[in-house]
Amino acid sequence: MTACAADAATRENPFSRERGGERAECGGGRDVLLICGSVRRRGVSARYADELAARLEGAGARVIRWNTADRDVADCIGCAACRPDEAACFASDARHAACVIDDDMGDLYRLLDAADEVHLVCPVYFAGPTGRFKCVLDRLQPYWEWRIGPAARLNRSCEVKRPVHLHVIGAGGDPFGYDALVSIVRSAFGSAGFFIADVVERIGWGQPGEEDAKQRFS
Template identity: 50%
Template sequence: MHERKRVLVIVGSARAHGVSARYAREAVVPEAKSVGSDVRMWNVADHPVEGCIACERCRGPFRCFRRDAMDGLFEELASCDAVEVIAPVFFSGPTAQFKAVLDRFQPLWERRIGPAGSADPAEVKRPVRLHVIGSGGDPHGFDPLATIVRSAFGSAGFRLVDVIDAVGWGQSPARVSDMDPCAEDAALGAPCARDRSSRMKGIVS
């Protein structure tokens, strides 16, 4: 009998019951469970995390001196087979709360990449999919969000394999159409940044 695949769903919104959490419950979790995966949820809104202060105290023990919700997340990351990240896009990047979580991946970076660390060259990186949530209207797309997620999870032994453009999901049609996200780029004679971001599916790091 095959062991069930363990999928960790991370919701990067500061709102516990917002669109991102609903997208996780209605779209991501059912999909994972439909193929028999064991699904765990970790919502940033339910787990207050202090930001990294670059003190480098994690360099030796590969562990942050802070004792907070990150301890539980590190355990979840260590035991999962794949990660689904649902992240709202704020000015092309992550929310402040989710960025604090990603910055706290520093001990994982130290363990694998830092001066005292050592990564297994034969290591097979586990997959991460990023689902981007937003109401639309930002002409600059969300490439920075994908880059930040790729960098942080890459340091932890994962690879970003897909970026799903879910901008507009769960939003009222009127709100989504309030602003043309390509208007500024069109005025400059440039391709729409939103279009460029939506073509990022299949990224491998």
């Protein structure tokens, strides 16, 4: 077995649990990654994500949460270090080369690689994502390099894209809507081999009637 093959064989699926040496299937459902793009730990988006997770788990899915508010993610600096080296050895099931920035994106890469589908709960900030979550989206660059870039290693004609379900959270009132958010998510996740399966509009969900009441969400 080559080093590349051994790496692929020993890579652990983060959605799996080991029981007696065998993978335990929790409900026999799909492996769902639930990402919350809010920078507030207990805000409206986080509460919506709580309810969404419960509904998905009730339907038999295995759900792992990844909350932007709890993560340290640096900006992509466009260094192209994640561009595949023609002479490098990669595992047969690799989806990207490594990013040189050592932060919490490493966990997200592993989860994205293993997920059957993604549910993305994202608040709208001036028609787009939060600034911190835009950093997360920009850090999907290793997938773009692997799939699309000048040194791409993937034969996309054989690829099966996976779904992203975008849940849009906001107070409403912006005449420019959230088309920019949808386009940014479609571009970033499309580079990672996903497609937007649906956009679930939740504008106004969980919003207090009075402006000053919003302060209770921290």
